[in-house]
Every structure is written in C-alpha cells, then in structure tokens.
Amino acid sequence: MNSHPPPYQSPHTPATYPPPSHTRQNTQQQRSKKRRRFLPTAKGFLSFLYHTSFYLFILIIAALLVGSAWSIGEQAWRNGGQRKWNIFVMVAAYVALGIISVLHVWSRVLSIKRILRTMPKPYIPTKRVDLPKNVAKHIATEYSRTAVIAHISQATTGQQEGWGRPGTKWEDKHFRTYILSTIPIMRQSLAPTSTASPLSLQPLLDASSSMNDNGAIRLFVNSYAKIIERARYGRKEPSQADAEAVEKVVEVVLLTLEVKRRREKDKHRTSIP
Incomplete structure (x- = not known):
C-alpha cells in the first residue's frame, strides 16, 4: 500500500488536487482583463479632458477675473486724485460684464429649451449622432435581433377561427x-323600395320568387338566407367557405339582374317603331 498522501493533502484532511489547467488560464485571463481595465489609455485621457474641460476653463476664467480685479483695484487705490473715479469705473465694468454674462447664459438656456420643445416627445436617441459609437452599434444590433424574432414569431400558416388566413x-x-355587411347590397339590388325592417330577409325572398327565371335566383337567395341566419345567431364562427359562398351569391345575383335589365332595355328599344 502507498503510505504517502496525495499532493496537497495532509494526513488529516481529504484529498485535494491542483486545479485544472483551463481553470487557471481563465483566472489569469480575468486578472489580465482587470489590470487592462485600470491601465490609463489615450482614449480614457481624452475622455477625461472632454468631460472636465468645461469646469476647468470656468475655474481658469474665474481665477483670471479675480486676479485682474485685484490688480486693477490695487492700482486704482494707489492713485490718490482719481481713486474714487477709478474704483467706480472698475466696479461698473465688472457689473456690466456680469450682466452681459448672465444675459448670454440665459439666452443659451432659452435656445436649448426651444430646441428641446421642437423635438418630438417619443424621440429616443439611438443614432451615432446622439450616442457613442459602441452604444449605437449595440442598440442597432439588438433592434435587428428583436425585429427578426418578431418576424419569425408572426403567424404564417395558422388561422384564427372566424378570421381570414394571412397571405x-x-x-x-x-x-x-x-357576411352581414352584404345585406344592404342585396336589399338595394332585389328590393330597393321595400319598407320592411333592414334586418328582415323576407323582401329578398319575395323579390326572388317574383322573378321569371325558373327559380334560379330563388335557390341562390335561399342559400344566402341560411348563411345569414347562421352568421347572426350561430355560436360557431363562420368559415372561409361561408364567406366565399356569400361572395359568389352576391356576384351571381348582381350579374343576373344586370343582364335582365339590359334585355328589358333592348326589348323596349325594339318595340318602339
């Protein structure tokens, strides 16, 4: 028997082995990434200057103004004869400078507010003009992925009961x-002068029975009335076959009535000497 403990093991602890090589590589890569993250780069330095330049220049201008005011005030105080006049001129100049600065800042604030008001409220900055390049690229990628998922998830072969199939x-x-929207068309074609209820189908049946066409229109109107009754009171939704049947009945009735009117006109013309 082997009396020596395995590597990294004491006689009183369970066996432990060195971590796998790929685990050590991942750990080293993570450490190197963290080190790179905190290393100063030219891009980071430029970004720091970009964000701090505004406040830096404000501090520089404020220091110059205070220094110039101090030196001018000290020089004006030393001139004995025109001391009061020099101090008055200096104070008036700085007051005018302050008023002009406030007016300029206020005009900029108003112009920015006016520009923001002209922008549409639902506007979302997603372009490279408004965002950094990497952020805009990430948004465009996610938007494209969402659009593809939405397109794939759309129903292409399925059909909801009572509705037409896509495509x-x-x-x-x-x-x-x-189906119910075709009733006024049939009423206007077969019984335009009927005073019955708009929902009644009896005028259609009476008008089709009074035609001298060997009962052909009557058969079409009977089938049409059955589909209308099912669409009105049936619990089950009408199918595409019902809609197509109604469409064909309406077309046949309209064409038959049109042909009949033309024949009557031709007969009337030939009967006139």
Whole structure:
C-alpha cells in the first residue's frame, strides 16, 4: 500500500488536487482583463479632458477675473486724485460684464429649451449622432435581433377561427362582419323600395320568387338566407367557405339582374317603331 498522501493533502484532511489547467488560464485571463481595465489609455485621457474641460476653463476664467480685479483695484487705490473715479469705473465694468454674462447664459438656456420643445416627445436617441459609437452599434444590433424574432414569431400558416388566413385575400377580415355587411347590397339590388325592417330577409325572398327565371335566383337567395341566419345567431364562427359562398351569391345575383335589365332595355328599344 502507498503510505504517502496525495499532493496537497495532509494526513488529516481529504484529498485535494491542483486545479485544472483551463481553470487557471481563465483566472489569469480575468486578472489580465482587470489590470487592462485600470491601465490609463489615450482614449480614457481624452475622455477625461472632454468631460472636465468645461469646469476647468470656468475655474481658469474665474481665477483670471479675480486676479485682474485685484490688480486693477490695487492700482486704482494707489492713485490718490482719481481713486474714487477709478474704483467706480472698475466696479461698473465688472457689473456690466456680469450682466452681459448672465444675459448670454440665459439666452443659451432659452435656445436649448426651444430646441428641446421642437423635438418630438417619443424621440429616443439611438443614432451615432446622439450616442457613442459602441452604444449605437449595440442598440442597432439588438433592434435587428428583436425585429427578426418578431418576424419569425408572426403567424404564417395558422388561422384564427372566424378570421381570414394571412397571405390570402381574406387576410384581416372577419367573416361574420363581412357576411352581414352584404345585406344592404342585396336589399338595394332585389328590393330597393321595400319598407320592411333592414334586418328582415323576407323582401329578398319575395323579390326572388317574383322573378321569371325558373327559380334560379330563388335557390341562390335561399342559400344566402341560411348563411345569414347562421352568421347572426350561430355560436360557431363562420368559415372561409361561408364567406366565399356569400361572395359568389352576391356576384351571381348582381350579374343576373344586370343582364335582365339590359334585355328589358333592348326589348323596349325594339318595340318602339
């Protein structure tokens, strides 16, 4: 038997082995990334100057103004004869400078507010003009990925009951609404002078029965009335076949009535000597 303990093991502790090589490599890479993150770079230095230059120049201008005011005031105080006049001129000049500065700052504030008001409220800065290059690129990538996911998730082959299938002429059409919307067209074609209720189908049946066409229009109107009744009172949603049947019935009735009117006009013309 081997009496020696394994590496990194004492006689009173469980066996421990050195970490795998890939774990050590990952740890070293993380440490190197952290070191690089805190190392000063030219880009970071320029960014620091960009963000601090405004306040830096304000401090420089304030120091120059205070220094010049102190030196001018000291020089004016030393002149005995014109001491009061020099001090008055100096104070008036600095007061005018302060007023002009305040007016300039206020005009800038108003112009910025006016520009912000002209911008649309739902505007979201996502372009490179408004954001850093990396941020704008990340937003564009995520937007493209979201658009692809939304496009893939759209229904292409499925169909909701009572609605037209996407990609067909019945897309975004509700069959029940479409079927019931054909009643005024049929009433205007078959019984335009009827005084019955707009929801009543009896004028259509009476008008189709009074036609001399061997009962062809009557058959179409009967089938049309059955589909209308199912669309009105049926619990089940109408199908695409019902909508297509109603469409065909309306087309046949309109064409038949148009042909009949033309024949009557031709007969009337030929009967006139």
